[in-house]
Amino acid sequence: MKSSLHLILGLGLTLFTQAATAQQQSAYTLSFPNAAHHEAEVKVTFTGLKADTLTVLMPRSSPGRYALHEFGKNVYNVKATNAQGNTLAINRTEPNEWQLTGHKGSATITYTLFADHADGTYAGVDETHAHLNMPATLLYTPELEKAPAKVTFNVPQGSNWQVATQLKHEQGTTYSAPDFQYLMDSPAELSAFDFAEWDVNGQKIQIAMHHIGTKAQFEEYVSQAKKIVAEQQAIFGELPKFDFGRYTFLACYMPQAVGDGMEHRNSTYITSSRPLATGMSSMLGTLSHEFFHAWNVERIRPASLEPFDFQAANMSEALWLAEGFTSYFDDLANTRAGLQNLEKYASNLTGDLNYVLLSPGPTYHSLAEMSKQAPYVDAARSVDPNNRHNTFTSYYVYGAVTGLGLDLTLRQKYNTTLDNFMQALWKKYGKPEKPYTLANLEETLAEVSGDKVWAASFFKKSILGSELMDYTSLLAQAGLELRKAKPGIPTLGPMNYKYSKEGATLDWGTFVTSAAYKAGLERNDLIQSINSRKIRSEKEMKKALSKQKPGDTVSVTFVRHGKTRTTNLILDEENTLQLVTFESINKAVTPEIEAFRTSWIGAKAK
Ligand SMILES: [Zn+2]
Ligand SMILES: [Zn+2]
Structure with missing residues (x-):
């Protein structure tokens, strides 16, 4: 008895040791036998499992997007087997969670993924490509989050698909990631793409582009991209050290793609349904934006986003820097790179300035508070109306306009620049990959400006508060005049009307600051007449x-909830702004202005 007990114990110990030392790994194989109908077949084998119950999750969110996307909705035919190939019962325990027991350390899960939304967040599979954002594609187990992962892409036979991804290449079409976070951050584009790469200080910048344009258009795009990369490198003084010495633009410009851009550590998804022939300029705007993220947000990283939670919405107070300042620099870099002149740049800024300076949003929330709303607005979807046209101003544009104001202030008062601020953040937080807090940003602004009191007041007023800077005087330094575009023109307020033979229906909610709001008008009201004149068209x-x-008072007759009413409305003046160059309005462009422009929008790349 004793000896047999020893034997049993000994055997048990041996089995346990084997299970414990079996390599912990998630090994995925993706195939596309029904690509025409947007299906991918995914098989994943989890090994080295220790817990009796295996919990498998589908991500609910994706890095760089902050809302919930519930990727589990596109997963079906979920089946499980053990190492011997025997079926294991698997049970859906939450909409995004499955569990099974009895796996003895290893389990294989197979499932079908439906994917028909090729953008930066989701996945798209069809006969031309497999465009795979990993959180939208791969089931995982939290038990193996720290373990390495392998992914094999079985490209369809007879296709000439190649694989582009930031993942480490192993062999053939097999790639690897050191852990779950890295795997999820590594999208892939499988298609017959055009490819180009160039060397920058010993590192490779690559473009893999799936598109329907010509070779000449592709080459034109690549040559412009090189200039943008060089201008951005000049802002930070160096490129980040990319893993395996390469950074890859994964461009998908196919008619079925959905316009987007999504940053990753060593790559980016840039997508558009437009062809290069008509979309080049806006595509290069997105390329510029995403490449700037290689520093700002991928490495200069807010502590509030670390670690990214794939099972929740992710909230940060710093997206005005991560997204807003990136938006400021994307267009600035493209201007410096010679892709557009000052007139075009000023016209782009006009749109941003109008949006921010005329929006009631800042009276409700500070810039940092706007950032915290990302989970509700960043590709988030719901069906009920909201009051966001009043309470929300996008941290992208609001942040970009704040970046503009800060840059012009640093240049005006402190003989330094926002480039220097970004470079200081890069050295202190980006390069050493030390996540930052808002207090760190304020300290850095104090160092760069040399004015601690002003930096504290700027953060209090313009980041944690809603004070807008004096853009008219700031922009005048650059020989740009910010002025009313339609002085003296009366209006009910900024509104979208849907005209019909019944009248003009207010398509949007009214701005709290508008004449219409003050007169009691709201979304869905049908304006029939103004001062007894029928309103059935824009002309009327x-x-x-x-x-x-x-300032004149008019009588507005409208229908609400089936009843006709009348209200008195005091007309506003059209408050739209325009930003024009001094030369276009015959104002002198002094040598000081010329020098300011050269320093601000002149080429920096050597
Ligand atoms: Zn594609
Ligand atoms: Zn961005």
Whole structure:
């Protein structure tokens, strides 16, 4: 008895040791036998499992997007087997969670993924490509989050698909990641793409582009991309050290793609449904934005986003820097790279300035608070109306306009630049990969400006508060005049009307600051007449207002909830702004202005 007990114990110990030392790994194989109908077949084998119950999850969110996307909705035919190939019962325990027992350390799960949304967040599979954002594609187990992963892409036979991804290449079409976070951050584009690469200080910048344009268009795009990369490198003084010495732009410009851009550590997804022939300029804007993220957000990283939670919405107070300042620099870098002139740059800024300076949003929330709303607005979807046209101003544009104001202030008062601020952040937080807090940003601004009191007040007023800078005087330094575009023109307020033979329906909610709001008008109200003149077209609206001036009171008859009512409305003045060059309005461009422009938008790359 004793000896047999020893034997049993000994055997048990041996089995246990084997299970414990079996390599912990998640090994995925992806195949596309039904690509035409947007299906991928995924097989994953988890080894080295220790817990009796294996919990398998589908991500609910994806890095760089902050809302919930519930990727589990596109997963079906979920089946499980053990190492011997015997079926294991698998049970869906949550919408995004499956569990099984009895696996003895290893289990293989197979499932079908439906994927028909090729952008930066989701996945798209069809006969031309497999465009795979990993959180939208791969089931995982939290038990193996720290373990390495392998992915084999079985490209369809007869296709000439190649694989582009930041993942480490193992052999053939097999790639690896050191852990779950890295795997999820590594999208792949499988298609017959055009490819180019060039060397920058010993590292490779690559473009893999799936598109329907010509070779000449592709080459034109590549040559512009080189200039943008060089200008951004000049801002930070160096490129980040990319893993395996390469950074890859994964561009998908196919008609079925959905316009987007999504940053990753050593790559980016840039997508558009437009062809290069008509979309080149906006595509290069996205390319510029995403490449700037290789520093700003991928490495200069807010502590609030670490670690990324794939099972929740992710909230940060710093997206005004991560997204907003990136938006400021994407267009600035493209101007410096010579892709557009000052007039075009000023016209782009006009749109941003109008949006931010005329939006009621800042009276509700500070810039940092706007950032915290990302989970509700960043590709988040719900069906109920909201009051966001009043309470929310996008941290992208609001952040970009704040970046513009800060840059112009640093240049005006401190003989330094926002480039220097970004470079200081790179050295302190980006290069050593030390996540930052808002306090760190304020300290750095104090160092760069040399004015601690001002830096503290700037953060209090313009980041944690909603104070907008004096853009008119700041922009005048660059010989740009910010002025009213339609002085003296009366209006009910910024609104979108849907005209019909019944009248003009207010398509959007009204701005709290507008004449319409103050007169009690709301979304879905049907304006029938103004001062008894019928309003059934834009022309009739213009005519009804043509005899009026701002400040006049008009009588508005409208239908709400089936009842006709009348309200008195005091007309506003059209407050749209325009930003124009001094030369276009015959104002002198002094040598100081010329010097300012050279320093601000002149080429920096050597
Ligand atoms: Zn593609
Ligand atoms: Zn971005």
